Amino acid sequence: MAQTSDKAGQTFAHYWKQNLRAWGMWYRQSPGFFASTLLSSAGGGLAPYLTIWLSAQIISELAGGRDARRLAFWAALTVGVTALLALANGALNRWQEYERSRLSAVRFRPLADKMLTLDYAQMDCQEVQDLYSQIGQNDNWGGYGLYQTLQLFPYFCKGAVQVLGGIGFTLPLFLTDLPADSPLSFLNSPLALVAVLTAMVLVVVLSSLCDGKATLMLTKEAETFTFGNRIFGFYGFRLVGDRKRAGDLRIYQQLKNVGTPLLSDPASLPFFPGSSVSKLSKGRVGLLFGLCQSLTAVMTCAVYLFVCLKSWGGAFDVGLVARYVGSATQLFGGISLLLQTLSKVRVNGNFLDTTFRFLDLPNPMYQGSLTTEKRSDRNYQVEFRDVSFRYPGSDRWALRHVNIRFRIGRRLAVVGPNGSGKTTFIKLLCRLYDPTEGEILLNGIDIRKYRYDEYLALFSVVFQDFKLLALPLGENVAGAADYDRPRAERCLRDAGFGDRLDAMPHGLDTYLYKDLDKEGVDISGGEAQKIAIARALYKDAPFLVLDEPTAALDPIAEAEVYASFDAIAGDKTAIYISHRLSSCKFCDAIAVFDGGAIVQTGRHDDLVADETGLYHKLWQAQAQYYTQ
Numbered sequence: 001m002a003q004t005s006d007k008a009g010q011t012f013a014h015y016w017k018q019n020l021r022a023w024g025m026w027y028r029q030s031p032g033f034f035a036s037t038l039l040s041s042a043g044g045g046l047a048p049y050l051t052i053w054l055s056a057q058i059i060s061e062l063a064g065g066r067d068a069r070r071l072a073f074w075a076a077l078t079v080g081v082t083a084l085l086a087l088a089n090g091a092l093n094r095w096q097e098y099e100r101s102r103l104s105a106v107r108f109r110p111l112a113d114k115m116l117t118l119d120y121a122q123m124d125c126q127e128v129q130d131l132y133s134q135i136g137q138n139d140n141w142g143g144y145g146l147y148q149t150l151q152l153f154p155y156f157c158k159g160a161v162q163v164l165g166g167i168g169f170t171l172p173l174f175l176t177d178l179p180a181d182s183p184l185s186f187l188n189s190p191l192a193l194v195a196v197l198t199a200m201v202l203v204v205v206l207s208s209l210c211d212g213k214a215t216l217m218l219t220k221e222a223e224t225f226t227f228g229n230r231i232f233g234f235y236g237f238r239l240v241g242d243r244k245r246a247g248d249l250r251i252y253q254q255l256k257n258v259g260t261p262l263l264s265d266p267a268s269l270p271f272f273p274g275s276s277v278s279k280l281s282k283g284r285v286g287l288l289f290g291l292c293q294s295l296t297a298v299m300t301c302a303v304y305l306f307v308c309l310k311s312w313g314g315a316f317d318v319g320l321v322a323r324y325v326g327s328a329t330q331l332f333g334g335i336s337l338l339l340q341t342l343s344k345v346r347v348n349g350n351f352l353d354t355t356f357r358f359l360d361l362p363n364p365m366y367q368g369s370l371t372t373e374k375r376s377d378r379n380y381q382v383e384f385r386d387v388s389f390r391y392p393g394s395d396r397w398a399l400r401h402v403n404i405r406f407r408i409g410r411r412l413a414v415v416g417p418n419g420s421g422k423t424t425f426i427k428l429l430c431r432l433y434d435p436t437e438g439e440i441l442l443n444g445i446d447i448r449k450y451r452y453d454e455y456l457a458l459f460s461v462v463f464q465d466f467k468l469l470a471l472p473l474g475e476n477v478a479g480a481a482d483y484d485r486p487r488a489e490r491c492l493r494d495a496g497f498g499d500r501l502d503a504m505p506h507g508l509d510t511y512l513y514k515d516l517d518k519e520g521v522d523i524s525g526g527e528a529q530k531i532a533i534a535r536a537l538y539k540d541a542p543f544l545v546l547d548e549p550t551a552a553l554d555p556i557a558e559a560e561v562y563a564s565f566d567a568i569a570g571d572k573t574a575i576y577i578s579h580r581l582s583s584c585k586f587c588d589a590i591a592v593f594d595g596g597a598i599v600q601t602g603r604h605d606d607l608v609a610d611e612t613g614l615y616h617k618l619w620q621a622q623a624q625y626y627t628q
């Protein structure tokens, strides 16, 4: 769902504050952007006035003295100054563009940094995912949110400079009186002056209001636009071009049978003629934008009329007509730009609210300050003490009264039916979530009291749904661009990837997948699993946790992993979840999960012998296929 615009009850001051906060964020990333924008706005905003003033000198000379030397002087000065200004402005604009490009390249950085530092539990929650996706969609649709503020700053500066310069250059237009005997001398009265100025400002304000209102109306359709973008992105590129879906698409003729809004009902999309948004654009929004343009034209006519009348009445000579028309048009253009920018600040404010709601999400997980003391003897003892856990927003217990203690350097197998809580148990162990009840202790101290980063450093985990990156193999294993190559190679060989590594065209430097390198290699699920195991080994943490470590391996590779498992795990405490109970034979202890609780613990032989137990039942279910 995309963010709709304009919530009732927010003041402009609120939106302005949000906008300033965003500018502050950008400023911390690139003060150069702000310096270059200010300078180029000052240059760009004032240059027209200077040109207008110089041209006016030439026209006055032409209309008055017609002195050839003076004319030549003014003409040379105009050309020289204009060329210099153009050069300076060009340089400033390039500097500004450079800074803007640099910032654009990192425009998602604050959001990504936030996402990466969120508590896992927060990040895993649907509302947070929705919020993040909304921010991305708003940016993708109209650049709304943080990025928009980057666009608004130059407009704001340009408008402000134009207004300030315009006031200075235009003031004499209003202050120069007509001769008392002129038929238009009534224009000298302060009342007439106020009336003319008010009328002009009113037209500008009205024109800006029309523009703001039309933009606001369009952004109220944000949900429709972003939905349309999603459809285009998904059906147009991701779906039809996705190699992983290509088989299904063909076998089931999915696009033909299911149909897509893009093909079957294009009028429902915002960018097609006949859609609600196109009707709006042709109707009220179009009218408002048209009105805005017309009022600007009316404004220009009014300026011409006023200046010409004053000149005709004898207030100033014809040379000044060009200056006053130009500078008054610039002034009112500046006011208009400023007002339109402020109305965009208001429109964008709603989108910024969404962004800051995300950036301000707290990390509620308590983080202690105790150090885990890096023990060379790896003498870490972990205990679950009456631990129960419910996922946020769920009223079902995923774990209930779990009590278990791991002995150092041992192998613990965790088994049980699907949904019995095995993965949840691992997530709590690694402190991705905190228990709802009970506590987990490391060497007798509640794990919440330790420094989080140090606690996480104790675990190497291969999750069931692990992901590798489209980067070189060695970087995947080491999790860094600069790494210990012999160690990475050793870990790959220990994980059973040796033969495949030898066949890799560039060894550790071979890219995985083809996303970033056309010579990248595609790997099978089993190979990926071996790389993931190697990555866990490379980290060399005291706890090695494997969630279904061999699910994607063929029987021979699986047998190899188990045969070398003891050697691979070395002095680490190894915990692994497995559906293949034959693999548990090697373990010192087995915990059998059912319905979120540990229902049995023991060694393989003892558990198999207990015919009333769940382990026996699971063992029998698997064994029958081999023995029959």
Ligand code: ADP
Pocket: 124, 391, 392, 394, 398, 416, 417, 418, 419, 420, 421, 422, 423, 424, 425
């Ligand atoms: P197992 O690993 O044994 O298959 P899990 O630990 O993944 O089981 O799941 C235990 C229970 O918790 C299941 O009922 C599952 O539906 C539920 N569960 C798992 N993940 C979540 C989640 N992120 N939010 C809510 N419930 C979840």
